[in-house]
Amino acid sequence: MRNIKIIIEYDGTKYSGWQMQKNSITIQEELQKAIFKITGERVNIIGAGRTDAGVHAKGQVANFITKSGIPEKQFSWALNSVLKKDIVVKDSQEMPIDFHACFDAKSKIYSYTIYNSVFPPGIMRDYMYHFKYKKMLEIEKIKEAADCFVGTFDFKGFMAAGSSIKNTVRTIYSIEIIENDDIIKILYHGNGFLYKMIRMITGTILYAGINKINIEEILKKLETGNKKILGATAPAHGLCLEKVFYVDTPGSIY
Amino acid sequence: MRNIKIIIEYDGTKYSGWQMQKNSITIQEELQKAIFKITGERVNIIGAGRTDAGVHAKGQVANFITKSGIPEKQFSWALNSVLKKDIVVKDSQEMPIDFHACFDAKSKIYSYTIYNSVFPPGIMRDYMYHFKYKKMLEIEKIKEAADCFVGTFDFKGFMAAGSSIKNTVRTIYSIEIIENDDIIKILYHGNGFLYKMIRMITGTILYAGINKINIEEILKKLETGNKKILGATAPAHGLCLEKVFYVDTPGSIY
Numbered sequence: 001m002r003n004i005k006i007i008i009e010y011d012g013t014k015y016s017g018w019q020m021q022k023n024s025i026t027i028q029e030e031l032q033k034a035i036f037k038i039t040g041e042r043v044n045i046i047g048a049g050r051t052d053a054g055v056h057a058k059g060q061v062a063n064f065i066t067k068s069g070i071p072e073k074q075f076s077w078a079l080n081s082v083l084k085k086d087i088v089v090k091d092s093q094e095m096p097i098d099f100h101a102c103f104d105a106k107s108k109i110y111s112y113t114i115y116n117s118v119f120p121p122g123i124m125r126d127y128m129y130h131f132k133y134k135k136m137l138e139i140e141k142i143k144e145a146a147d148c149f150v151g152t153f154d155f156k157g158f159m160a161a162g163s164s165i166k167n168t169v170r171t172i173y174s175i176e177i178i179e180n181d182d183i184i185k186i187l188y189h190g191n192g193f194l195y196k197m198i199r200m201i202t203g204t205i206l207y208a209g210i211n212k213i214n215i216e217e218i219l220k221k222l223e224t225g226n227k228k229i230l231g232a233t234a235p236a237h238g239l240c241l242e243k244v245f246y247v248d249t250p251g252s253i254y
Numbered sequence: 255m256r257n258i259k260i261i262i263e264y265d266g267t268k269y270s271g272w273q274m275q276k277n278s279i280t281i282q283e284e285l286q287k288a289i290f291k292i293t294g295e296r297v298n299i300i301g302a303g304r305t306d307a308g309v310h311a312k313g314q315v316a317n318f319i320t321k322s323g324i325p326e327k328q329f330s331w332a333l334n335s336v337l338k339k340d341i342v343v344k345d346s347q348e349m350p351i352d353f354h355a356c357f358d359a360k361s362k363i364y365s366y367t368i369y370n371s372v373f374p375p376g377i378m379r380d381y382m383y384h385f386k387y388k389k390m391l392e393i394e395k396i397k398e399a400a401d402c403f404v405g406t407f408d409f410k411g412f413m414a415a416g417s418s419i420k421n422t423v424r425t426i427y428s429i430e431i432i433e434n435d436d437i438i439k440i441l442y443h444g445n446g447f448l449y450k451m452i453r454m455i456t457g458t459i460l461y462a463g464i465n466k467i468n469i470e471e472i473l474k475k476l477e478t479g480n481k482k483i484l485g486a487t488a489p490a491h492g493l494c495l496e497k498v499f500y501v502d503t504p505g506s507i508y
Contacts (some may be wrong), residue, residue, distance in 0.1 A: 009376035056377050064269060088376035121335060121340035122263035123310050123494075127378060240377075 001065050004075055005095045006031075008060040012087040013126045013237065018060070027051070030087055031062065031079070033234040036076040048101045048244040049108060052196070054236035056127065059090075059243040063101040105189045107173065109242040112202045112234065114184040127204075127240035128183065128247040137209045139179060144185070145208030148218045149201050156225040157206075160196035160233065161225075168194055168225075187242070195253040196233055203232030208231075255319055258286075258329055259349045262314040265340035267491065270309040272314070278363040281305070282339055285316065292332040293322040300337050302355045303362060306450070308490035310381065313344075313363075313497040317355040340487070355498075361427065363496040366456045366488065368438040383456075383492035384438065387452045391463045393433060399462030400429040400440070402472045403455055410479040411460075414450035414487065422448055422479075450487055457486030494502070 008031070016024035019249050031096040043218035069103075070078060083089070107215070114120045115128040116137060149172050156168040172190040186205070188198050193249075207213040213230050221229040257445050262285070270278035274286075282299055289297050301317040324332060324386040329346035335342070357507075368389060369375045383393070403426050410422040426444040433439075440459070461467040467484050475483040 010381070011377040058377065076373065085374070085379060086376055088372075088373050090373055107382060117344075119330065119344055120339070121344050122340055123277040123312065124378065124381060125265070 001067060001097060002009065002109055003063055003095045003097045003099050004064055005061060005063045005093050005101065006079070006089050007091040008062060008074060009058050009088045009090055010056065010060065011052050011126070012056045015053065017055065018024060018049070018051045021056070021130065023024065027057075027060075028062075030048070030083065034079050034082045034087075035064060035066070037082045038070065038075075039066055041066055041068065041241050046101045047099060048105045049193075049240075049241055051097075052236050052240055055239045055241070056237075056240040061101045061240050061244040061246075063095060063099055065097075077173060104246055105244050106248055107189060107245045107247075108193065108200050109187060109189045109191065111240045111242050112186045112187070112188070112198060112238050113240070114202075114206070114234075114238060115182055116184055117182040120236070126237055129235050131206055132151060133210045135205075136211070138211075141179070141204050141211070142184070143177055143211040145205045145213075145218055146177060148215060149205075150175055153222050154225060155194055155197055155222075156196045157221045157227050157229070158198065158200040158231075159194035163195035165194060168215075170194065171199070196240060198211065199234045199236065202234040202238070206234065207232055255351060255360070256319060257294070257317055257319055257349045257351045257353050258314060258326065258439060259317045259355065260329065260343050261263075261345040261351060262313050262316060262436065263342045263344055265380070266305060266308050266310045268340065271309065272303070272305045281311075281314075282316075282340060284337065285337060285340045288333050288336045288341075289320070291336045293320055293323065294327075300355045300462060302359045303447075303495055304494075305495055306490050307491045308496070310491075310496040312494050315355045315359070315498040315500075317349060317353055319351075327449050333423055347409065354392045357444060357500050358377045358500055359446075361443060361499045362447065363499075364442045364447065364452050365494045365496050366442070366452060366492050367494070368440070368456075368460070368488075369436055370438055371436040378484055381494075383489050385460055386461055390465070391460075392465075393431070393438070395465070396438070396459050396463040397431055398469060399459045399467075399472055402469060402476065403459075404429055407476050409448055409451055409476075409479050411475045411483070412451045412454040412485075413448035414454065416450035418419065419448060424448065424451070432498050449459060452493060453490065454485055456488040456492070460488065461486055 018027045020028045043064040045062050047065040069153050072094040076089045079089045113128045114131050116131050120130040150172040154169050170192050174189045176187040178185045256302045266414045271283045284387040294424045297318040317477050333343045368385050370385050370386040374384040406425040408423050426445050428442040428443045
């Protein structure tokens, strides 16, 4: 038996997220179908993170167990030859048999891209959230709000309903905000993220930027986990899983 | 009579380029239909540049003559309310009656975006040209080749067939190359560009990067206009009209 790790880039626009589910097309299912086509095996592929419908990935990681004798680097080529164009395997590598793409992940970087302009974008509409409040948005307030979330907290106030996770303590190592003309890119690096956590933090940060929520309210929500304190969930299509780290001292991707 | 100037962003993916033609859907036609919807007038809209099928624009400029009493800034809102999502009017302004979006343009910036990786991109596939030669590509050779094109030349060797233009002398003020991970962005700033000129220069520059053409051959092609000297035309979807300048001393958009 061999354990193959793959790195995957995908456009989440047309998919119901990563995880297999009935009556929907998912990334996991497309990959399992592709693996079946090249190996004849029905495998259960394990992803590092479950991205939601519409969320993209440049560096999702997954692994699967196979009896196939395909050389490790050839898996990328073989899988790409049968996958649709919006899912691309960037690399493949044989790992020790106990490697687990999800449990072994030490940290992840996600990006959230905002198009901050009165009118929506004409191009790249599937990859940016249009936030129309331009004149009133204060980037310094966004940065100040973002700083509140850096550290180790019980993020239960920033987890959407529908998750069965018990331990809601997570550490965010850094939140970097990069402005470039009308585009604001937020890079989140943390040891793990709860269901819709980044989208809820992003929505909150943007609210802070237009003075709809203040720092005291954000801190109170973080301390108490009270979901009734005003917040917003930024939409899925601005989010992208950039990179998954399997070492303790990750470098930056930028 | 009033002369309205508009700035337009569009995703060229689904269009047969800017210019009206029979049996095809074009940006010009979509805009003229939108103007008809809001004013009841059949206008001839004049664009600063004729982008080809698949080419995008962030800052195309156009003007049209109207009798409408719509306030100048309201044209953007009104047009966006009837246009499809892949064409967005970013700004509208009333100009002197003799303003002409094409003839008055002093210079333009186009960007060409390359995804340089062995495997194609999974996301943003409509906005980047996949150039798969990764290991053998030398960025210094690309820069050296790009420098050959900066200045005033007769670019007839870099004009595709199908244009009726007589004067093929143009000036390129600068070619800037920005690397970011797997993405190479080339910014061309010039007083005007011939039919497919940027795509032909880009193809040539990339060939230089992989040693398929050398500097001497590029200079010879520029001097003689001999189209038989090896070259390549980079595909349309990597190209984007970034900005049109109507003043002589344009600043940079970056």
